[in-house]
Amino acid sequence: MSDLSTDPPLVRIGRFLRDNPMIPLLVFLFLLIAVLEAMRPGIVMPVRAGRDGLISTFWVGNLIKFAIPLAMLAACQVLTMLTAGIDLSVGVVATVSAFVCATLSSIWGVAPAVLIALAAGVMVGLVNGFGVGVVRVHPLIMTLGTGLIATGCLQVYQRLVINAGSVVPDFLVWLGVGRTLGMPNGLVLFVPFAIFILWLMRYTGFGRLLFALGSNERAAKLSGVRAWQVYIALYVLSGFIAALAGLLYLGMIRQTSLSLANPLLLPSVAAAVIGGTSIFGGRGSYAGAIIGALILRVLDTMLTLMQMPEGARTALFGVIILAVTALYVRITGAR
Amino acid sequence: MKGLVRKHGWSLGLGLLFLLLLAVTRLIQPTFGASGFESLARAALPFAFATAGMAIVVIVGGIDLSVASMMAVAAVLAAVLMERIAGVPALFIVLAAGLVMGLVNGALIVLTRVPDIVVTLAMLFVWEGVALLILETPGGAASDWLEAGIRGFFPVEGIPQALLIIVVAIGAVWLPVRRSKLGLSIYATGSDERAAFRSGVAVGRTKIAAYGLCGLFCAMGGLSLAALTGIGEPVPGPYLLASVAAVVLGGVVLGGGRGGLLGPIIAVFILRIIRTILTLMAVDPNVTTIIEGTIMVAVVMLGTWLTMRGARR
Numbered sequence: 001m002s003d004l005s006t007d008p009p010l011v012r013i014g015r016f017l018r019d020n021p022m023i024p025l026l027v028f029l030f031l032l033i034a035v036l037e038a039m040r041p042g043i044v045m046p047v048r049a050g051r052d053g054l055i056s057t058f059w060v061g062n063l064i065k066f067a068i069p070l071a072m073l074a075a076c077q078v079l080t081m082l083t084a085g086i087d088l089s090v091g092v093v094a095t096v097s098a099f100v101c102a103t104l105s106s107i108w109g110v111a112p113a114v115l116i117a118l119a120a121g122v123m124v125g126l127v128n129g130f131g132v133g134v135v136r137v138h139p140l141i142m143t144l145g146t147g148l149i150a151t152g153c154l155q156v157y158q159r160l161v162i163n164a165g166s167v168v169p170d171f172l173v174w175l176g177v178g179r180t181l182g183m184p185n186g187l188v189l190f191v192p193f194a195i196f197i198l199w200l201m202r203y204t205g206f207g208r209l210l211f212a213l214g215s216n217e218r219a220a221k222l223s224g225v226r227a228w229q230v231y232i233a234l235y236v237l238s239g240f241i242a243a244l245a246g247l248l249y250l251g252m253i254r255q256t257s258l259s260l261a262n263p264l265l266l267p268s269v270a271a272a273v274i275g276g277t278s279i280f281g282g283r284g285s286y287a288g289a290i291i292g293a294l295i296l297r298v299l300d301t302m303l304t305l306m307q308m309p310e311g312a313r314t315a316l317f318g319v320i321i322l323a324v325t326a327l328y329v330r331i332t333g334a335r
Numbered sequence: 336m337k338g339l340v341r342k343h344g345w346s347l348g349l350g351l352l353f354l355l356l357l358a359v360t361r362l363i364q365p366t367f368g369a370s371g372f373e374s375l376a377r378a379a380l381p382f383a384f385a386t387a388g389m390a391i392v393v394i395v396g397g398i399d400l401s402v403a404s405m406m407a408v409a410a411v412l413a414a415v416l417m418e419r420i421a422g423v424p425a426l427f428i429v430l431a432a433g434l435v436m437g438l439v440n441g442a443l444i445v446l447t448r449v450p451d452i453v454v455t456l457a458m459l460f461v462w463e464g465v466a467l468l469i470l471e472t473p474g475g476a477a478s479d480w481l482e483a484g485i486r487g488f489f490p491v492e493g494i495p496q497a498l499l500i501i502v503v504a505i506g507a508v509w510l511p512v513r514r515s516k517l518g519l520s521i522y523a524t525g526s527d528e529r530a531a532f533r534s535g536v537a538v539g540r541t542k543i544a545a546y547g548l549c550g551l552f553c554a555m556g557g558l559s560l561a562a563l564t565g566i567g568e569p570v571p572g573p574y575l576l577a578s579v580a581a582v583v584l585g586g587v588v589l590g591g592g593r594g595g596l597l598g599p600i601i602a603v604f605i606l607r608i609i610r611t612i613l614t615l616m617a618v619d620p621n622v623t624t625i626i627e628g629t630i631m632v633a634v635v636m637l638g639t640w641l642t643m644r645g646a647r648r
Binding site for chain 2: 086131135136137138140141142144145146148149151152153155156159266269279280309310311312313314315316317318319321322325326329330
């Protein structure tokens, strides 16, 4: 440890924070909740005395409920950012999957509808993976392009099923709005999902390949990694997750629209960046992204309480992403 | 000689392709004439300005993902200002605002040392938010002369006014810059930043200036958006992908240092006329969006592939 002491303190703090990103994040989250409690006393209390005895105020449950789809989409960003990529098509994919599921449920029944919705996500992921892995287009431009094409496809599809009406499957509604013991049922889907992602990143060969490609792509390739296969698998997985998140979001909102989940795109990137995932690849944690999603939702509540307009919120997300990334670059000296 | 052919041959080829597509359009719709060309040029206006701005930052070795958002800010600013004060001062305020937005982008990139793509991605959100703050719902009004200014022909029948605006505005900004020391610095920084720095080029200042120019062109794009629609729309349009595709198709290498502004502008017209052809063939407009998106992605893929092959050699 003697060589560490020669570094300037800022770098040492930076290294500590990088090794334990959860500590400052959790501190920040609880700080925000404390501020919120000060702004609106009693908001975090799980129960409150109402006219007919104790009533639950549900705020914590609500917070978690709305953070779940965001955290799922953040998983797409974390995984792709590990390889220095990004997936900007997740918002559109989630929307497409929700729309397809809702409209096909009324025509062909629920099971095929869900399968086709997930298949649509996989399709977009496949195209992304091909563009990024085989043709080597920058992921940002590639996923933006596929997002645009998918939006076009959705509009054409919408005209085909315009008379079909839409049905939101019951089990999605149960997942989306149902509650057990004050906690949202979405956790039934999300907890196994989060464990799967954490396991995938930390304990599997695939996860190690992602870290390897992001840290030093050339070294990884020279070590025999077939990069294009990893990229295709990665973006297909990302598309699948996005489609899944779209289904959950459909159950939560219970109505269809052509831009249902699109507003979740920017926050999902922000959640991943706040959670300590480097947009330059090779470093990231999904646990951090989950906390990041919670932080964003608390911030959202706060800005709503302060009656901040929509534009200010969007701008703030941008500033947060930039500030966190700049801070990371400044502290660690890495790019 | 080979370099010369490569440099101008690409724009020449694009020009020929454009003429060919014009002929195809004429074949499909025999009545397609001067007025058709005029509406084509008008539709191309915002795309041309977005592409010009994007081309400059790509030449300097960066990329600006916030072009569409900056255009939205300029458009709503123009619509709001022109409703309240005289048109000409409003015009200059919008142009100045665009320049400032671009300079902010560039300064953040240079000062924070965060890669262009990340900074401009974050600024995309910021400018989008700013546009929403200026005007929450579509509204405001563009000056009548601005709306009338992009219509019709000048000075002779056959040359659309919109085309003239594109050529004059981009030429007036870009040609003096390109001839000056700044232009040389931009190309030097784009081809090899470290070498340029060691040769005494103020790399940081050059980058900031390039992003500033991009912002200026985005302001022009926003003004033309306001002129086209007559109102200000706070939602960014599909200009990011379109401008990247046109820049790549126009022969500017992603990575910087090579290409000019002529090729990308012709490329804009090629992409626009493809849309016209699809419309004339009575293709569903939504399907047109899909085809257009596919073409753009294919163009970027091809460009990346060619760059990779060139790098390997």
